[in-house]
Amino acid sequence: MTNFPFTKSELITNLINFSQNKLQNYASNRNFDYGSPHHNVSKISPYLRRRFISEEEILSIVLRYHKINEIEKFIEEIFWRTYWRGWLESHPWIYDQYKTYDKDECIPEKTGIKCFEHWKEELLDTGYLHNHSRMWFASIWIFTLGYSWQSGANFFKNNLLDFCPASNTLGWRWVAGLQTIGKPYLARADNIKFFTNKRFYPQNELKENFILNNQNLTNGKPKDFIKPDAKKLIKYENLGIILNNNDLSLHQLLKEKEIIFECCLLFKEHKNILINNFQKKICEDIKNNDHNIVSVNNFQDIYKWLKDKNIKNLILPYETVGNKVFYENEFLKNITNLEVRYTFYLREWDCNAFQHATKGFFNFKKKISTLLNQANIKK
Ligand SMILES: Cc1cc2nc3c(=O)[nH]c(=O)nc-3n(C[C@H](O)[C@H](O)[C@H](O)COP(=O)(O)OP(=O)(O)OC[C@H]3O[C@@H](n4cnc5c(N)ncnc54)[C@H](O)[C@@H]3O)c2cc1C
Secondary structure: OOOOOOOHHHHHHHHHHHHHHOHHHHHHHOOOOOOOOOOOOOOOHHHHHOOOOOHHHHHHHHHHHOOHHHOHHHHHHHHHHHHHHHHHHHOHHHHHHHHOOOOOOOOOOOOOOHHHHHHHHHHHHHOOOOHHHHHHHHHHHHHHOOOOHHHHHHHHHHHOOOOOHHHHHHHHHHHHOOOOOOOOOOOOHHHHHHHOOOOOOOOOOOOOOOOOOOOOOOOOOOOOOOOOOOOOOOOOOOEEEEEEOOEOOHHHHHHHOOOOOEEEEEOOOOOOHHHHHHHHHHHHHHHHHOOOOEEEOOHHHHHHHHHHOOOOEEEEEOOOOOOOOOOOOHHHHHHHHOOOEEEEEOOHHHHHHHOOOOOOHHHHHOOHHHHHHHOOOOO
16 A cells, blocks of 8 residues: 555645654654654655656745754755766766666565565555665665665666666665775664664674675766756747656746646556556646646657647656656657657756766765755745
C-alpha cells in the first residue's frame, strides 16, 4: 500500500503540516528510520522528481513557517538532488557505463537478515524507503551479499516511486565507494540499532569491514556545463508544450506569465503496477485542474495533436542524463518535417546550479545561498 497522496492540494496540505510540526526537528531527526509512514521526513521525492511540485514551490511553502537558517539541513537536502543531476550532466559516461550492465540479478529470496528482508518488503509494498535504509540496504547488498551495485541500482530503479537516474545511480556508486573513491559506506549493526530506534539489530550478520582495491579509479574529467541556448518563456505564435515525467508543472510557469499555449501530457505505462497507478493518478489530477490539457500516449498521438492544434513552436521539458524521451530520437526529425520549431526548456533552478556541480558537494554547497537568492521563491 502506498501512503502517497495523488493530488497537489493534498500534497501541499501534507507539506504545510510537515513544515509546522516536523521541520524544526528535521536536522536531528532525519537520519532515524522509525518505520512507515515516516513522519520525520517529507516524502516529497516522488513529486519533486517529476516536478509535479518544483523546488521553488516547496521552498515557498516551508519558508512561510521558518527562516532559512532554521532549516538549512532541509534546504541542503533539496540541493543534493540538484547536485547529483548536475554532476551526472558533466559525467554522462558514468550513466552510459551503468546502462550497459543488463545482468539484472534477482533479489535473494531469503537472506536471514531481518532488517534487509523488512526493507525489501517495504520497498515492494510502498515504493519508498527512508534514505538511511537505502544506504544500509545498498551496503548489505554489495558488501554482505556480494552482489554488484548495478544490479542493486536496477532493483531500486524498478521499484522506487521516486526513481531518479542521477540520485539512484550516484547513490549506489557512493555506497560502493566509487563516487568518493575508495570510501565505501559500510552498514554497521550498532548504527542500524540506534537509527531504527532498536527495531533491528543485525549483530554478527553483516560484513562490517571491507578493503577496496580501486584507489586508482577516476571518474574522468568533468565536461563543462554549457547553458542551453533555449527559448525564454515568452509569447510565441501557435505555441504548444508537452508535459511528461521530466516536468509535470511547466504549464504553470507559462500561465504565471499569461502566455497563451496548447498543452498535452504524455503518459507512458510503467510495468510496475504501483508506480503506474501513482503516475496515472497524479496525471489525472493535473488534467482535473486544467481541462485544456490533452492526454497523449505515444509519438503518433503527439504528431496528430501538433497538426490538429496547428502548433508551430514547441517547448519540451529539458532532458537530463538518464531521462531522454524525445532527444536522440526520430521524433525530432518528424516534428521538424511538420515545420514545428522546438526547444528543450531547462528551468532556471537547474540552469543556475548545474555549472557548479562538476566537483564535490562541498564545493557546490558554498553556492547554495547565491542559488537561493537567484531562485524565484515567493514569500
Ligand atoms: C542507494 C540510494 C539510492 C537512492 N535513489 C534515489 C532515487 O532513485 N530517487 C530519489 O529521489 N532519491 C534517491 N536517493 C536519495 C534519497 O534517499 C531520497 O531522495 C530520499 O530518501 C527521499 O525521501 P524524502 O523525500 O522523504 O526526503 P527528505 O529527507 O524529506 O528530503 C527532502 C528532499 O531532498 C532530496 N534528498 C534528500 N536526501 C537526498 C539524497 N541523499 N540524495 C539526493 N536527494 C536527496 C530529495 O529530493 C528529497 O525529496 C537514493 C539514496 C541512496 C542512498
